[in-house]
Amino acid sequence: MKVLVPVKRVIDYNVKVRVKAGGSGVDLANVKMSMNPFDEIAVEEAIRLKEAGKAEEIIAVSVGVKQAQETLRTALAMGADRAILIVAADDVHTDIEPLAVAKLLKAVIDEEQPGIVLCGKQAIDNDMNATGQMLAALTGWAQATFASKLEIDGDSANVTREVDGGLQTIKVKMPAIVTVDLRLNEPRYASLPNIMKAKKKPLDEKTAADYGVEVAPRLEIVSTAEPEARAAGIIVGSVDELVEKLKEAGAV
Amino acid sequence: MSGSARETIEYDVVIAGAGPAGLSAAVRLKQLDSSLDVVVLEKGSEVGAHILSGAVLDPSGLEALIPDWKEKGAPLNVPVTSDKFYMLGEAGQIRVPGFPMPPLMNNHGNYIVSMANVCRWMAEQAEELGVEVFPGMACSELVYDENGGVKGVVAGEFGKEADGTPGPAYEPGMELHGKYVFLSEGVRGSLAKEVIAKYDLSKGKEPQKFGIGMKEIWEIDPDKHNEGEVTHTMGWPLGGNAGGGSFIYHLENNQVYVGFVVHLNYKNPHLFPYMEFQRFKHHPMVAELLEGGKRVAYGARAISEGGYQSMPKMVAPGVALLGCSVGMVNVPRIKGNHNAMLSGKAAAEAAFDAIKVERSGDELTAYEDDVRGGAIGKDLKKVRNVKPMWSKWGMLPSLALGGLDMWTNTLGFSLFGTMKHGKTDAAATEEASKHKVIDYPKPDGKLSFDRLTNVSFAMTNHEESQPSHLQLGDDKLPISVNLPKYGEPAQRYCPAGVYEVVEEDGSDPRFVINFQNCVHCKTCDIKDPSQNINWVTPQGGDGPNYPNM
Numbered sequence: 001m002k003v004l005v006p007v008k009r010v011i012d013y014n015v016k017v018r019v020k021a022g023g024s025g026v027d028l029a030n031v032k033m034s035m036n037p038f039d040e041i042a043v044e045e046a047i048r049l050k051e052a053g054k055a056e057e058i059i060a061v062s063v064g065v066k067q068a069q070e071t072l073r074t075a076l077a078m079g080a081d082r083a084i085l086i087v088a089a090d091d092v093h094t095d096i097e098p099l100a101v102a103k104l105l106k107a108v109i110d111e112e113q114p115g116i117v118l119c120g121k122q123a124i125d126n127d128m129n130a131t132g133q134m135l136a137a138l139t140g141w142a143q144a145t146f147a148s149k150l151e152i153d154g155d156s157a158n159v160t161r162e163v164d165g166g167l168q169t170i171k172v173k174m175p176a177i178v179t180v181d182l183r184l185n186e187p188r189y190a191s192l193p194n195i196m197k198a199k200k201k202p203l204d205e206k207t208a209a210d211y212g213v214e215v216a217p218r219l220e221i222v223s224t225a226e227p228e229a230r231a232a233g234i235i236v237g238s239v240d241e242l243v244e245k246l247k248e249a250g251a252v
Numbered sequence: 253m254s255g256s257a258r259e260t261i262e263y264d265v266v267i268a269g270a271g272p273a274g275l276s277a278a279v280r281l282k283q284l285d286s287s288l289d290v291v292v293l294e295k296g297s298e299v300g301a302h303i304l305s306g307a308v309l310d311p312s313g314l315e316a317l318i319p320d321w322k323e324k325g326a327p328l329n330v331p332v333t334s335d336k337f338y339m340l341g342e343a344g345q346i347r348v349p350g351f352p353m354p355p356l357m358n359n360h361g362n363y364i365v366s367m368a369n370v371c372r373w374m375a376e377q378a379e380e381l382g383v384e385v386f387p388g389m390a391c392s393e394l395v396y397d398e399n400g401g402v403k404g405v406v407a408g409e410f411g412k413e414a415d416g417t418p419g420p421a422y423e424p425g426m427e428l429h430g431k432y433v434f435l436s437e438g439v440r441g442s443l444a445k446e447v448i449a450k451y452d453l454s455k456g457k458e459p460q461k462f463g464i465g466m467k468e469i470w471e472i473d474p475d476k477h478n479e480g481e482v483t484h485t486m487g488w489p490l491g492g493n494a495g496g497g498s499f500i501y502h503l504e505n506n507q508v509y510v511g512f513v514v515h516l517n518y519k520n521p522h523l524f525p526y527m528e529f530q531r532f533k534h535h536p537m538v539a540e541l542l543e544g545g546k547r548v549a550y551g552a553r554a555i556s557e558g559g560y561q562s563m564p565k566m567v568a569p570g571v572a573l574l575g576c577s578v579g580m581v582n583v584p585r586i587k588g589n590h591n592a593m594l595s596g597k598a599a600a601e602a603a604f605d606a607i608k609v610e611r612s613g614d615e616l617t618a619y620e621d622d623v624r625g626g627a628i629g630k631d632l633k634k635v636r637n638v639k640p641m642w643s644k645w646g647m648l649p650s651l652a653l654g655g656l657d658m659w660t661n662t663l664g665f666s667l668f669g670t671m672k673h674g675k676t677d678a679a680a681t682e683e684a685s686k687h688k689v690i691d692y693p694k695p696d697g698k699l700s701f702d703r704l705t706n707v708s709f710a711m712t713n714h715e716e717s718q719p720s721h722l723q724l725g726d727d728k729l730p731i732s733v734n735l736p737k738y739g740e741p742a743q744r745y746c747p748a749g750v751y752e753v754v755e756e757d758g759s760d761p762r763f764v765i766n767f768q769n770c771v772h773c774k775t776c777d778i779k780d781p782s783q784n785i786n787w788v789t790p791q792g793g794d795g796p797n798y799p800n801m
């Protein structure tokens with residue numbers, strides 16, 4: 001079985017996100033980028049499937065700017081076997097929308113015929129939480145979202161999902177699209193020897209046009225704003241003072 | 253972890269640290285012989301993530317290394333257009349006119365740059381030439397050969413538990429062996445420190461001296477922005493408490509670098525360098541500029557200030573120290589990047605000559621001769637007395653005398669010979685009881701910020717489950733000696749608020765190290781009066797994530 005893992009290059013989770021002057025979007029110039037953390041979990045799960053003998057080949061795919069190559073190299077260093085880069089934008093500020101990404105992934109699926117697709121549940125930059133679901137709709141495959149546990153059992157998969165207030169386990173027929181949640185696993189480090197070896201693993205470069213997919217945005221970003229700065233807190237000396245202050249603030 | 257579990261790989265030259273020095277060496281080696289195997293290891297999550305400099309770049313180093321840097325798109329976009337120097341008083345300032353300033357200080361032909369971006373560009377150049385560059389890989393140990401010479405480094409060890417034992421995701425890392433190992437770790441390199449001690453390389457030299465440099469990037473009102481403008485100040489708020497001063501550089505995109513350097517030989521342990529910096533921004537001249545603007549990033553890094561007389565011997569068997577791991581900053585010009593680049597070039601040339609005749613693992617004496625006798629030595633020798641004068645007579649009178657000395661030095665002699673620095677910065681610290689406590693105004697959250705808020709703008713992070721990379725020789729000493737004697741100055745000199753003395757009701761004070769906040773400036777390793785703190789590398793990729801610092 002082949003496993004397909006889409007990975008996205010996003011602003012690093014350590015970085016303080018800053019809105020561009022004018023509010024047209026987030027400033028990505030000079031900013032550290034890395035693999036979407038949920039996608040790292042997906043890559044890790046794919047490697048574990050392979051290590052457990054349930055998968056033969058792991059293909060990582062990224063859609064975006066040319067620099068997403070680095071993200072794919074990380075996936076290869078972690079343990080993916082080969083990678084496909086679909087260049088769909090020149091400007092690092094261009095975000096390819098989920099529908100276009102899903103269409104491109106559908107085209108890759110048609111070529112590669114994987115048995116399962118492991119996606120991150122969402123990308124931490126735009127938090128869309130849509131690509132996996134759209135891909136399921138386009139392929140007509142079963143979908144299991146927010147996976148915190150995955151067991152492959154013959155031609156079906158048991159997926160435990162994190163739902164409001166608890167867990168739900170569902171059984172889906174393969175091939176399937178699974179989107180992964182935070183608690184599924186702890187991704188491994190890309191080790192130095194593996195990073196060196198990853199330089200020699202195959203990385204195919206394509207463009208969106210090669211697949212005949214239109215990637216122009218359909219959504220218009222009206223504005224982007226930073227959260228209001230929090231007002232400084234005060235330390236109160238006693239319960240009476242607390243009540244007093246709350247009254248002043250109109251909270252009680 | 254025993255070495256046997258580690259894979260080993262052989263290179264011609266192994267370079268620890270992707271700053272201007274290390275990257276220049278890598279580029280030069282491949283220019284001389286494209287068949288050489290050269291690797292650069294960098295502890296930052298990407299090249300540039302740990303680079304913090306001013307920076308006004310004197311392009312002479314780059315010019316010598318990559319003469320067609322302009323065509324190749326080097327990010328030197330903002331020529332210096334004006335250069336001002338002020339002595340600040342609390343409410344006003346006196347502009348010191350340019351004419352008494354010696355020609356050495358002129359910034360004509362220099363560029364305001366982000367050295368982080370310059371390094372990112374240099375890494376691309378190096379990779380195009382075939383250098384292997386691995387960011388996110390800290391060099392944590394040296395590997396010695398049977399004769400005690402350096403033959404390599406250990407890099408890429410991940411996943412240790414807090415007690416130092418391997419955790420579930422443990423990766424032992426690799427041994428990278430080279431015919432020569434270059435340590436280009438910048439100021440107070442952790443491996444360089446080991447090499448300097450092991451081979452006693454500072455013998456007969458003056459102690460190395462340092463400053464702590466703190467820096468913020470601001471986005472300001474376009475009406476107040478003046479691309480290419482360079483301003484330096486001395487005086488308020490440090491006054492007589494410490495030497496140092498500020499820099500304000502207007503780069504592109506309405507951004508301004510605001511930085512503040514405090515010389516670490518200050519005596520009063522109550523001094524709080526970070527708060528001096530914050531207070532400085534309230535000077536009317538600075539406040540006017542920043543008001544309505546936004547602080548975008550914050551960081552700190554020590555700067556070497558010992559100059560010519562403090563440079564240790566820079567070669568030992570199999571290893572050479574480059575750039576600020578030696579200490580090549582021209583102090584009155586606060587410039588070290590050009591010399592870092594020239595040193596990388598010189599080391600590469602010496603290694604190339606040696607490897608060509610099948611030498612390896614010996615001392616690259618030709619490199620050291622080149623540094624001392626060539627352009628770097630010339631640059632540093634002229635200004636060698638400025639720093640000792642500051643220490644001896646204070647900054648104001650020295651300005652005049654230092655200026656005179658630099659003038660005469662440009663004519664080829666000095667009235668003062670070569671002055672000594674005397675004590676190390678750690679030993680310069682005096683007892684708390686001898687000095688007044690300094691009262692600092694509370695940050696207002698607009699121009700000035702509390703330390704922890706600012707540290708979040710260094711975007712630093714450390715895997716919490718690993719051992720602390722700030723090692724105490726004696727873990728009782730901060731409370732038993734430093735606290736009563738010096739008021740434990742670590743609470744104040746650390747620009748990231750890593751060290752705390754926690755006194756809960758009724759219980760004895762405890763020394764707490766929040767190593768996750770560390771921004772890798774190395775000040776604690778330098779300034780602890782008891783020399784009880786040893787900075788070692790945390791796992792690769794940890795530490796600050798600086799943007800265009």
Ligand SMILES: Cc1cc2nc3c(=O)[nH]c(=O)nc-3n(C[C@H](O)[C@H](O)[C@H](O)COP(=O)(O)OP(=O)(O)OC[C@H]3O[C@@H](n4cnc5c(N)ncnc54)[C@H](O)[C@@H]3O)c2cc1C
Nearest residue numbers: 269271273295305306307308391438465575576587588589
């Ligand atoms: C506040 C401030 C302002 C300055 N202003 C100017 C200026 O305007 N102009 C100027 O020319 N100079 C200036 N300097 C000086 C200049 O920045 C230094 O001289 C220069 O950075 C030295 O270059 P380097 O390559 O030796 O070291 P660095 O630039 O410090 O680079 C060292 C690199 O090695 C990495 N490293 C360290 N240890 C390890 C390890 N064990 N394993 C892996 N990687 C490691 C670090 O992360 C870093 O990336 C300033 C310095 C400061 C602090």
Ligand code: SF4
Nearest residue numbers: 746770771773774776
């Ligand atoms: S702990 Fe030391 S190296 Fe880290 S930020 Fe503080 S003073 Fe600098």
